[in-house]
Amino acid sequence: MRYLRGIYIIWLREVIRFFREKTRIVGMLGQPLLYLLIVGNGLAATFKVPDAPPGFSYVQFMYPGILGMAVLFTSIYSAISIVWDREFGFLKEVLVAPVPRWTVAVGKALGGSTVAVMQGTIFILLAPLIGVALSPLMVLKLMGVLLVMAFAITSLGITIASRMETMEGFQMIMNFLIMPLFFLSGAMFPLRGVAPWMETLMRLDPLTYGVDALRNIMYGDTPLRDFLVQFSLGLDLLVVAAMALLFVGTGALAFNRQD
Amino acid sequence: MSDAVIQVENLVRKFKDLTAVRGVSFQVARGEVFGFLGPNGAGKSTTIKMLATLLKPTAGRALINGYDVVRQQDRVRRSIGLVFQDPSLDERLTARENLFFHAMLYNVESRVFKRRMQEMVEMVELTDRLNDPVKYFSGGMKRRLEIARGFLHYPQVLFLDEPTVGLDPQTRSKIWEYIHALRQRENITIFMTTHYMEEAENCHRIAIIDHGEIVAMDTPANLKKLVGGDIITILTTRAGEMADRLAERFGLRAAGQGNILRVEVEQGEAFIPLLVREMGEDIKSVTLHKPSLDDVFLKLTGREIREESVSAVDRIRVFRRGRRR
Numbered sequence: 130m131r132y133l134r135g136i137y138i139i140w141l142r143e144v145i146r147f148f149r150e151k152t153r154i155v156g157m158l159g160q161p162l163l164y165l166l167i168v169g170n171g172l173a174a175t176f177k178v179p180d181a182p183p184g185f186s187y188v189q190f191m192y193p194g195i196l197g198m199a200v201l202f203t204s205i206y207s208a209i210s211i212v213w214d215r216e217f218g219f220l221k222e223v224l225v226a227p228v229p230r231w232t233v234a235v236g237k238a239l240g241g242s243t244v245a246v247m248q249g250t251i252f253i254l255l256a257p258l259i260g261v262a263l264s265p266l267m268v269l270k271l272m273g274v275l276l277v278m279a280f281a282i283t284s285l286g287i288t289i290a291s292r293m294e295t296m297e298g299f300q301m302i303m304n305f306l307i308m309p310l311f312f313l314s315g316a317m318f319p320l321r322g323v324a325p326w327m328e329t330l331m332r333l334d335p336l337t338y339g340v341d342a343l344r345n346i347m348y349g350d351t352p353l354r355d356f357l358v359q360f361s362l363g364l365d366l367l368v369v370a371a372m373a374l375l376f377v378g379t380g381a382l383a384f385n386r387q388d
Numbered sequence: 389m390s391d392a393v394i395q396v397e398n399l400v401r402k403f404k405d406l407t408a409v410r411g412v413s414f415q416v417a418r419g420e421v422f423g424f425l426g427p428n429g430a431g432k433s434t435t436i437k438m439l440a441t442l443l444k445p446t447a448g449r450a451l452i453n454g455y456d457v458v459r460q461q462d463r464v465r466r467s468i469g470l471v472f473q474d475p476s477l478d479e480r481l482t483a484r485e486n487l488f489f490h491a492m493l494y495n496v497e498s499r500v501f502k503r504r505m506q507e508m509v510e511m512v513e514l515t516d517r518l519n520d521p522v523k524y525f526s527g528g529m530k531r532r533l534e535i536a537r538g539f540l541h542y543p544q545v546l547f548l549d550e551p552t553v554g555l556d557p558q559t560r561s562k563i564w565e566y567i568h569a570l571r572q573r574e575n576i577t578i579f580m581t582t583h584y585m586e587e588a589e590n591c592h593r594i595a596i597i598d599h600g601e602i603v604a605m606d607t608p609a610n611l612k613k614l615v616g617g618d619i620i621t622i623l624t625t626r627a628g629e630m631a632d633r634l635a636e637r638f639g640l641r642a643a644g645q646g647n648i649l650r651v652e653v654e655q656g657e658a659f660i661p662l663l664v665r666e667m668g669e670d671i672k673s674v675t676l677h678k679p680s681l682d683d684v685f686l687k688l689t690g691r692e693i694r695e696e697s698v699s700a701v702d703r704i705r706v707f708r709r710g711r712r713r
Contacts, residue, residue, distance in 0.1 A: 131495065138492045142478065149480045149521075218476030225440050226493035227465040387444050 135232030136239065139223070143207065143240025147247075153206075157248045161199040165192065165259070172317075182356050188259050190357060193343035194316025196271075197278065197336060199252055200245045204279045205307055207241030208286025212293050231381035234287055238377055241283035242276055249275040261347060270346045274366070277373050278339040284376035291383035314340045320359050338368035393418045393545055393577045394439065399448035401434050408434040410600040411448065416577060416593075418544075423591035424581040425681065427691075431600040432581035433473060436549050439579070440470055453544045466494070469543035471534045473550045479523035483514060483533050486522060487540060494541035501540075508536035511573075512566050528559035532566060539570055546571075548580040552587065564590055585681040594681075598689045612679040615687045618656030620663070621675040622649045630670055637666060647672075 147153065165188065173187035214220040223233050253271055256263045263271075289302060313327075314336035320328055331337050341358060342365035348357045394416035401409040409431040416422040424432045437443040439450055441461040450457045453467035477486050484505070491501040509515045512532035522530060531551065538546050551567070552560040564587070571578055580591065588594050588608065595605040604611060624630050624647055631642040631649060638659075642649040653659045656676040664671065685691075 134492065134495065138489055142481070142489060145485070146478070146480050218472055218474050219478045220476075221442065221470075221472055222476040222490070223493065225442060225465055225468070225470050226490075227462050227495070228493055229462075387441075 132229065132232050135226075135228030136236040138228075139233055139236025140240040140243065143237065144243055147244045157199070157203055158251060160202065161195045161252055162255075164198065165195045168317075169195070182353065185353060185356065186260065189261060189348075189353070190319070191317065192256070192259055192261055193347055194314065194340050196249055196252055196275070196343055197314060197316050197340040198311055200249050200275050200279045200339075201282055201307065201311055201336065203245040203248050204241050204282035205286045205302075207244055208237070208283050208290050209296075209299055209302075211237065211287060211290040212296055212299065215294075230384045234284070234291075234380040234384040235377060237287055238280055238283045238380060241286070242279035245279035245283070246272055246276050249279070263347065267346055271343060274339065274342045274346065274369065277366075277369050278336075278342075281335070281339075281369060281373035281376050284373065284380040287380040288376060288383045291380070291386075310334055310336050313337065315359065316340050319357075335368055335372040338365045341365045342369060391418050392416060393453055394422070394579060395449075395451040396439070397449045399435065399438060399450055400446045401431075401438060401443060402446045408600055409438070412595075412597070412600075412602050413448075414595055414602065414605060416545075416579060418577055419575050420593065421571065421578045421580070421591045423588050423594045424579075424597050425583070425585070425588045425594050425685070426581075426597035427583055430597045432583075432597060433549055434600075435597075436470075436547050436579070436581060440468060440547055441465055467544045469538035469541065469546045471531075471538045471546070471548045471551050473553060475530050475534065477522045477530055477534060477537075480521060482519050482521050483509070483525075484518045486533065487537055490537050490540055496541050504540055504542075508539055508570075509533075511570055512536045528555055528563070531555065531559075531563055535563070535566055535570070539574065539576070542574070543576065545577045545579060548578060550581055550583070552582075552584070560584075560587070585685070588681055596685060596688055603688045604684070608681065611681065611684045615679045615683045617652045617654040618659075618679070619677040620651050620653060620656055620659065621677070622651070622663075623647060623672040623674075624649060624670050625672065626670050630667060633667060638662075 169188045169191045172191070211220065214223075224230065250268075250272055253263065253268055289306075293299070293302075313331045313334040315331060316336075320331050320337070323331070338360065341360050342362060344358050345360075345362040345365060348354050349362065392415035394414075396415070397413050398411045399409055399413070400407070400411050412431075412435060414422075424435065426432055434443065438445045439452060439457060441457050441464050444458060452464045455463040455467065457464050478489070481489070487505050487508075488501070491498075491505070496504065505518075506515070509518060512535060514529065514533055514536065517525070517529065522533065525533065535548075535551070538548075548567070552563050555563065567578070568590070570576070580587075582588055591608065593605065593607055594611060595602045596611070597603070604614065622630070622642075627644060627647050627649055631644070634640045634642045634649070634651060640651045640653065642651045644650050656678060660674055660676065663674070
């Protein structure tokens with residue numbers, strides 16, 4: 130009970146705070162839309178994807194990738210707020226409270242992923258606008274995958290943020306971790322046809338499997354499947370789940386550490 | 389076991405090659421107000437952090453309410469409340485929400501919480517601001533809310549780490565009124581740190597800490613005796629004659645130059661009437677100087693408490709608070 134209490138409080142705070150920040154909500158929805166509309170349409174006009182089957186549009190390819198990106202950025206942002214909390218003290222209030230510290234990490238990860246899934250869901254509901262047909266069941270499956278992805282990424286962010294002292298480090302993390310994870314995830318361009326060394330990197334990026342899982346669910350039953358999807362849904366889910374378990378473990382450990 | 393609610397033996401904390409706390413030992417009795425007085429960097433906050441389970445001691449032992457701060461952290465955390473040097477409120481949440489989260493974290497029953505919250509915010513006069521987001525609060529209001537929050541879960545010991553740093557003098561004395569009123573009501577033990585001499589007067593006992601060591605520990609009155617008694621300065625027309633009479637009549641050795649005499653007595657305010665009755669016709673004026681904790685600190689450490697550097701830090705704090713988010 131007292132574990133659940135700790136997790137619940139931290140989660141609740143995260144969600145309440147999210148709804149208080151109007152600019153954050155706007156920014157969270159605006160950024161992926163911007164990517165999708167401007168980058169997606171721009172790239173679609175310039176590039177021809179090799180061997181594209183008839184009826185394929187680049188935006189269809191990119192849409193699941195942008196969904197993954199939205200979740201990635203939102204999750205990391207949530208996790209990074211730990212550094213703010215440390216700098217401005219609220220973290221101390223939580224750390225001296227009689228709740229185990231790992232529950233703080235888990236609550237935080239759940240709070241961040243809840244926020245990310247809310248954003249992702251709004252984004253999923255825009256699917257008809259760009260010509261992707263989704264059934265209610267598919268929407269639920271997508272939300273499920275997004276939740277596990279978001280939980281994994283928030284936990285990774287918490288692991289890193291628990292060691293960070295200032296916000297200055299955040300830019301480094303963005304440049305050297307988050308952007309490469311995003312670009313190598315196959316969100317913007319497909320795995321096939323890139324240089325071998327790059328393909329290796331892309332296969333090592335756990336996010337690749339998350340984005341592939343989203344494509345699996347969206348296009349698994351369409352003729353586009355063979356062209357858009359890389360791995361089996363089973364493998365995708367396995368990697369994403371393993372990533373979630375691993376990072377929530379490291380996050381909890383990082384939080385339990387006492388100086 | 390004694391009735392000491394805080395027992396500290398030889399507590400040491402090292403950071404890499406810096407030893408912040410060098411083996412401090414003390415005990416605090418239940419209901420006592422105990423203060424750590426010392427300049428910034430003396431090891432006050434490090435000690436509080438160790439007692440509050442935020443830092444592990446490098447060596448030594450500390451018991452709070454009978455529980456070990458290393459091995460029984462959860463029990464220790466239940467026994468204490470904390471008001472940190474820097475605000476630790478969530479500024480986006482309202483005052484009520486901040487208190488609510490605290491009550492949840494400390495497992496205060498919701499019925500108890502409602503009653504308790506009303507009592508506490510009434511004490512610190514924030515009842516009509518309960519539903520406002522904390523970011524619109526002044527520094528003093530935030531402090532008051534934090535103090536109310538610190539008392540909320542009926543702690544045995546309340547730690548106040550520089551509770552009034554960065555606040556203006558009126559707000560500071562108001563904060564102390566609240567703390568004393570609450571303390572008397574709840575019979576709680578208070579452990580506080582400060583570098584403001586006049587605030588240390590609020591304590592029953594003070595430990596003066598410098599470079600990580602306790603250099604003196606006693607009541608404020610006894611500490612002041614370390615620097616001697618009260619100094620009485622007399623302006624007189626006949627210095628030489630009066631010096632003789634002071635020696636003869638009161639057994640006092642007067643020092644002085646020209647027409648000024650200085651004598652040291654124990655109870656200055658009681659001595660002045662006697663003095664005036666005996667030799668009033670020769671006295672032009674009398675000044676009484678009671679020794680302050682500043683004098684004690686100066687005598688014990690050979691330095692003034694570093695007020696200038698301290699106020700620079702305060703200024704940065706105030707600045708940071710102002711532009712926060």
